[in-house]
Amino acid sequence: MRQTSLRLRAGIVSLAILLIFGLAWHLAVSGTGPAQQMDPEYAKLMGQTAVQGKSAMPGPLDVLGKIWSHLKEPFYDRGPNDKGIGIQLTYSIGRVLVGYGLAMLVALPLGFLIGMSPLMARALDPFIQIMKPVSPLAWMPLALYTIKDSSISSIFVIFICSLWPMLINTAFGVSSVRKEWLNVARTLEVGPIRRAFTVILPAAAPTIVTGMRISIGIAWLVIVAAEMLVGGTGIGYFVWNEWNNLSITNVITSILVIGLVGMILDQALARVARAVSFPE
Amino acid sequence: MSAKFISIEGITRRFQAPDGGQTTVFEDIWFAIARGEFVCMIGHSGCGKTTVLNILSGLDLPDDGAAIVDGKAIEGPSLDRAVIFQSHALLPWRTVLGNVAYAISSRWPKWSRSQVEEQAKRFIEKVGLKGAEAKKPAQLSGGMKQRVGIARALSIEPKILLMDEPFSALDALTRGTLQDEVRRICLETGQTVFMITHDVDEAIYLADKIVLMTNGPEAMVAEIVENPLPKERDRNQIHRHPAFYAIRNHLIDFLVSRSKTFKSEIPADYDRRKPPVILPQNQPQPLPPSHEAGRKVA
Numbered sequence: 001m002r003q004t005s006l007r008l009r010a011g012i013v014s015l016a017i018l019l020i021f022g023l024a025w026h027l028a029v030s031g032t033g034p035a036q037q038m039d040p041e042y043a044k045l046m047g048q049t050a051v052q053g054k055s056a057m058p059g060p061l062d063v064l065g066k067i068w069s070h071l072k073e074p075f076y077d078r079g080p081n082d083k084g085i086g087i088q089l090t091y092s093i094g095r096v097l098v099g100y101g102l103a104m105l106v107a108l109p110l111g112f113l114i115g116m117s118p119l120m121a122r123a124l125d126p127f128i129q130i131m132k133p134v135s136p137l138a139w140m141p142l143a144l145y146t147i148k149d150s151s152i153s154s155i156f157v158i159f160i161c162s163l164w165p166m167l168i169n170t171a172f173g174v175s176s177v178r179k180e181w182l183n184v185a186r187t188l189e190v191g192p193i194r195r196a197f198t199v200i201l202p203a204a205a206p207t208i209v210t211g212m213r214i215s216i217g218i219a220w221l222v223i224v225a226a227e228m229l230v231g232g233t234g235i236g237y238f239v240w241n242e243w244n245n246l247s248i249t250n251v252i253t254s255i256l257v258i259g260l261v262g263m264i265l266d267q268a269l270a271r272v273a274r275a276v277s278f279p280e
Numbered sequence: 281m282s283a284k285f286i287s288i289e290g291i292t293r294r295f296q297a298p299d300g301g302q303t304t305v306f307e308d309i310w311f312a313i314a315r316g317e318f319v320c321m322i323g324h325s326g327c328g329k330t331t332v333l334n335i336l337s338g339l340d341l342p343d344d345g346a347a348i349v350d351g352k353a354i355e356g357p358s359l360d361r362a363v364i365f366q367s368h369a370l371l372p373w374r375t376v377l378g379n380v381a382y383a384i385s386s387r388w389p390k391w392s393r394s395q396v397e398e399q400a401k402r403f404i405e406k407v408g409l410k411g412a413e414a415k416k417p418a419q420l421s422g423g424m425k426q427r428v429g430i431a432r433a434l435s436i437e438p439k440i441l442l443m444d445e446p447f448s449a450l451d452a453l454t455r456g457t458l459q460d461e462v463r464r465i466c467l468e469t470g471q472t473v474f475m476i477t478h479d480v481d482e483a484i485y486l487a488d489k490i491v492l493m494t495n496g497p498e499a500m501v502a503e504i505v506e507n508p509l510p511k512e513r514d515r516n517q518i519h520r521h522p523a524f525y526a527i528r529n530h531l532i533d534f535l536v537s538r539s540k541t542f543k544s545e546i547p548a549d550y551d552r553r554k555p556p557v558i559l560p561q562n563q564p565q566p567l568p569p570s571h572e573a574g575r576k577v578a
Contacts, residue, residue, distance in 0.1 A: 202371070
């Protein structure tokens with residue numbers, strides 16, 4: 001009862017904040033400034049800001065209209081510089097999932113190795129410590145030079161940035177499996193493979209999934225920047241392209257969509273985390 | 281002592297000390313356990329009781345000497361020797377049934393799923409947890425968790441049951457019930473048991489023989505006390521047995537004073553390989569029973 005009423009009240013407050021913000025936004029951009037006298041030919045180039053004194057910043061209604069038009073036709077394709085936002089998102093999500101999946105394939109087994117072997121943990125530690133703080137975009141030139149394909153290069157950048165949190169968390173989770181659980185497996189003469197899957201993996205799973213959740217968040221942050229850099233396709237490219245088109249409405253729409261997709265990815269991993277967690 | 285089913289022969293265990301030297305926890309320990317015997321080991325913290333048990337379980341190896349079971353030296357953990365851990369050590373992501381079944385399918389990998397479950401259910405019922413099969417350990421009380429630990433250990437039908445202070449984390453009432461049940465089950469199956477405790481009354485109630493360890497480091501077996509109480513004993517009646525206070529006082533005297541002083545006044549005829557076997561009899565008591573009753577060694 002208390003729980004629902006709290007949720008309800010929070011929802012009302014959220015809605016109120018949204019309305020106030022929307023209203024303030026609407027009022028802020030609806031005013032007009034001084035219009036300038038100019039040659040009609042020149043005025044055409046300058047747009048409404050100069051001619052009518054109208055703000056170039058779109059209002060909330062413009063953005064809603066834009067979102068509606070994108071929703072109506074998300075997958076249109078009218079040449080390389082005019083594709084629907086759905087197509088762009090599909091490219092971005094695809095790159096993130098491929099890079100992230102490759103990072104998983106490397107980070108989980110390697111993390112297991114590091115977690116189980118104190119020798120490997122120490123030997124690999126300096127490399128991890130130096131590579132971890134490097135911005136993944138710093139790898140971009142190297143990737144472009146060696147791979148010679150912008151799309152695969154952005155996948156590589158996603159791979160690199162997803163790698164570290166997963167690797168470090170897997171190694172930590174595996175190395176901190178409780179001794180008593182391992183002793184149970186030892187006294188039951190459980191073989192190394194079965195032990196890895198029936199004791200170490202379930203025990204370390206919550207820590208590993210936490211690392212995966214951090215990784216997917218970073219990957220989604222990085223893909224926008226990577227696509228801005230390499231261009232061509234993807235939501236990051238879309239944002240930059242619309243900036244060049246001076247379509248602030250599309251830029252704002254993209255921001256909302258990027259946030260939404262990021263949230264969905266994070267919630268998906270949160271669900272996995274809940275599934276593998278265990279109370280003690 | 282008829283057959284030496286388990287024979288501890290001159291085991292020594294040393295640990296690396298922080299200053300770079302070595303600490304000898306215990307040295308040159310000898311004792312034996314016959315088939316079907318219930319043996320308790322008593323001593324203060326730091327005398328290496330748990331290390332002795334770990335060596336018997338195969339989780340730890342002695343630096344010197346050997347622990348021999350059924351004519352073979354222990355080289356590692358074995359399904360023939362089940363361990364009940366002090367902290368119950370259940371896998372929290374598995375249910376009660378899953379925890380017991382895990383042990384059973386480790387013991388008999390070829391068994392079908394239904395066979396494993398049937399065996400698991402039988403032992404869960406034996407420890408009085410029928411109906412809790414689908415619960416996770418987190419949903420159980422401390423006593424129930426330890427019951428699962430006991431069911432898991434017994435379900436693989438081990439030759440030897442090793443218990444490391446299994447009841448010390450439980451409240452007095454639960455501890456009593458579990459002691460009764462463990463005693464009943466072990467008597468029924470003629471289980472060979474080695475148990476570590478520092479509860480004198482627990483040792484008197486459960487054990488056939490009690491191994492007394494002097495204080496560590498460099499602990500040794502001071503003596504082996506034969507329990508003068510009959511094998512058939514009732515927890516509520518044992519204190520009326522004429523020899524009860526004899527053994528109780530003997531054990532408490534040892535823990536209070538002799539465990540410290542034993543090493544400095546070793547009897548001339550003491551032989552590490554054959555520690556003296558003592559059978560406390562109804563001797564004149566050093567203190568009136570009322571004074572001693574209820575005293576417990578922590």
